[in-house]
Structures are given as structure tokens and as C-alpha cells.
Amino acid sequence: MDYDVIMIGSGHATWHAAVALLQAGKHVAIVERDLVGGTCTNYGCDARLP
Numbered sequence: 001m002d003y004d005v006i007m008i009g010s011g012h013a014t015w016h017a018a019v020a021l022l023q024a025g026k027h028v029a030i031v032e033r034d035l036v037g038g039t040c041t042n043y044g045c046d047a048r049l050p
């Protein structure tokens with residue numbers, strides 16, 4: 001398969017860019033070396049909504 005964009009890492013930055021590219025009809029591949037979702041989803045974010 002051919003891709004228009006290949007992104008390295010699957011964190012929030014990639015997610016937002018990938019959604020916009022998909023909505024524009026682009027074929028996107030994401031290469032992730034650890035858990036899909038990145039630091040915030042899997043390890044990081046500790047913010048709590050009030």
C-alpha cells in the first residue's frame with residue numbers, strides 16, 4: 001500500500017495531525033515503538049477535571 005504521510009510516534013501530536021490528514025483524504029501510516037497512544041494516554045497525564 002502507498003501512503004501520503006508516514007508518522008513516527010502515536011502521541012497526541014500525531015493523533016491530531018493524522019485525523020486532519022485522514023479527513024483530507026490522505027493515506028496515513030503511523031509507526032510506534034511502544035504503546036499506541038503515546039505518553040499521556042499510557043504513562044503521563046495526571047491532570048484532573050475540577
Ligand SMILES: Cc1cc2nc3c(=O)[nH]c(=O)nc-3n(C[C@H](O)[C@H](O)[C@H](O)COP(=O)(O)OP(=O)(O)OC[C@H]3O[C@@H](n4cnc5c(N)ncnc54)[C@H](O)[C@@H]3O)c2cc1C
Binds near residue numbers: 013
Ligand atoms: C508524568 C507526566 C505527566 C503529565 N501530565 C500532563 C497533564 O496532566 N496534562 C498535559 O496536558 N500534559 C501532561 N504531560 C505531558 C504530555 O504527556 C505530553 O505533552 C504529550 O504526551 C506530548 O505528546 P506528543 O505526541 O508530542 O508525544 P508523546 O505522547 O510522548 O508521543 C510520542 C510517541 O512517539 C513514540 N516514539 C518516539 N520515538 C520513536 C521512534 N523512533 N519510533 C517509533 N516511535 C517512536 C513514543 O513511543 C511515543 O509513543 C505529562 C507528561 C508526563 C511525563
